[in-house]
Amino acid sequence: GEARVMSNDGIVGPGAKQDFEKAVEIDPAEPRAQYFLGMADFEAGNRDAALMRWKKLLETAPDDANWVPALRARIASVEQRPAISAADEPMIRGMVDGLAARLAEDPADLEGWLRLIRSYKVLNEMEKARAAVAEARAIFPEDEVALDRIAEAEKSLAD
Secondary structure (H helix, E strand, O other), X not given: XXXXXXXXXXXXXXXXXXXXXXXXXXXXXXXXXXHHHXXXXXXXXXXXXXXXXXXXXXXXXXXXXXXXXXXXXXXXXXXXXXXXXXXXXXXXXXXXXXXXXXXXXXXXXXXXXXHHHHHHHHOOOHHHHHHHHHHHHHHOOOOHHHHHHHHHHHHHOOO
């Protein structure tokens, strides 16, 4: 299947897709086959199926798998968000958790809420992003300018 993809300028054609489907029948956990089947889904316009396959592949990846950073980058690219390296993720999460804790102590910081919403989006933690939107709205119920900016941030979550 990989040879077919390479000879087809990186496109997963029907023959390659069949090869990868056979590989998955033999070994459902085969990462290359799962990756390329995700590529086939993506090329067919089925973005959500591709992302679902790739994210499941990430969840089951061995800790030392050298292909994980490339897969994270592919997912980030498809989701149109910056890629975060596995090495940087703990530091970034610590910063985001610190911002959330600061806002719990001093909730009147609109810029902080907007930054928190964006940060959760970058980390692909959409439930936390939506919860931050709801909290921010509750903090600024009468401030039309703040509510407009929060609405813009919420709209960006769908991008």
